Amino acid sequence: MSPHAARIARRHTHAQxxxxxxxxxLAVVAVAVAVLAAFAVGLGxxxxxxxxxxxxxxxxxxxxxxxxxxxxxxxxIAAVIYEESRFxxxxxxxxxxxxxxxxxxxxDFIAKNSGGYRFKQADLATPQIxxxxxxxxxxxxxxxxxxxxxxxxxxxxAGLTNADSxxxxxxxxxxxxxxxxxxxxxxxxxxxxxxxxxxxxRDHYGRELGL
Numbered sequence: 016m017s018p019h020a021a022r023i024a025r026r027h028t029h030a031q032x033x034x035x036x037x038x039x040x041l042a043v044v045a046v047a048v049a050v051l052a053a054f055a056v057g058l059g060x061x062x063x064x065x066x067x068x069x070x071x072x073x074x075x076x077x078x079x080x081x082x083x084x085x086x087x088x089x090x091x092i093a094a095v096i097y098e099e100s101r102f103x104x105x106x107x108x109x110x111x112x113x114x115x116x117x118x119x120x121x122x123d124f125i126a127k128n129s130g131g132y133r134f135k136q137a138d139l140a141t142p143q144i145x146x147x148x149x150x151x152x153x154x155x156x157x158x159x160x161x162x163x164x165x166x167x168x169x170x171x172x173a174g175l176t177n178a179d180s181x182x183x184x185x186x187x188x189x190x191x192x193x194x195x196x197x198x199x200x201x202x203x204x205x206x207x208x209x210x211x212x213x214x215x216x217r218d219h220y221g222r223e224l225g226l
Contacts, residue, residue, distance in 0.1 A: 070215055071101040074114070074142045076221040081150040082225075087157075089224040091164070095171065095184055095211035096207060104140060112139040115149025125151050165193040165206055172205040173197075 072093060080162070082089035099116040111118045118126070119136055125148045126134035133147055138144045156167035164190065170178035177199070182188060185196040197203045219224055 018161070028187075070212075070219055071102045072216070072220050072223060073147060075220070077143055077146045079225045084147075085150045085154040087150055087215070088156060090213045090216040090220075090226065091209070092146070092153070093216040093220065093224065094209045095149070095168070096146070097212050097216075098209050104142075112136070113145035113149075114142060115145055117145065117148055117152070121152060125155075128155075139193065140208050142225060143224050160188060163188050163191070165210075166191055168206045169193060169197055169202050173199055173202040177202075 023133050075089075075093075076088050078092050078096075081087070082092055099111075100114050102114060104113055105116075107113045107115055107116060109118060112122075112148065117139055122134070122136060122139060125131065129148075131148075134144075139148065153167065153171060156170045157164055159170075159175070160166045160178075160182070166178050166182050169181065181196050181198070182191050185191040193203065193206045216224065220226075
């Protein structure tokens with residue numbers, strides 16, 4: 016075999032090896048995705064662990080209690096908590112605190128209107144109080160928009176003043192469309208994510224949420 020032919024043969028062999036490695040790599044990824052998907056729907060021994068990572072749920076007893084007390088869908092509450100904090104107690108740069116990320120001004124408004132005269136801002140670190148206050152405000156927003164949840168969820172994220180202006184510009188609640196009438200990309204995504212997660216919590220945690 017001539018040197019030139021040998022070089023061509025080597026290149027051909029190396030190309031075949033690279034192709035086999037790529038195919039093998041893709042196969043591994045496909046298997047991993049399939050296994051994780053199976054686990055996530057409870058078809059494997061690690062299903063619960065995977066679900067806890069991808070769609071966590073904590074304090075379901077408090078969520079059920081507050082949902083009943085405020086006449087709210089517990090899956091909606093869980094979805095808002097997920098979108099706000101991923102069920103982790105934290106404080107934002109704007110000072111929003113706890114699982115439902117309640118700002119100091121909103122907390123004071125809720126305390127004043129719900130009879131929480133002994134309320135202190137530090138109380139928002141307590142899951143019971145944080146979820147009670149967050150669900151109070153969510154119920155308030157839904158009532159403000161006559162039961163229309165999309166602008167209420169938008170207001171939870173961007174504030175009542177902004178949401179009111181978007182509803183007005185849309186021509187009223189009947190004409191309001193979250194996908195086209197919310198000018199803030201973050202809030203559009205927030206509303207879409209909350210509604211999507213709501214369905215997921217209903218599907219995966221119906222028993223825990225009392226559904």
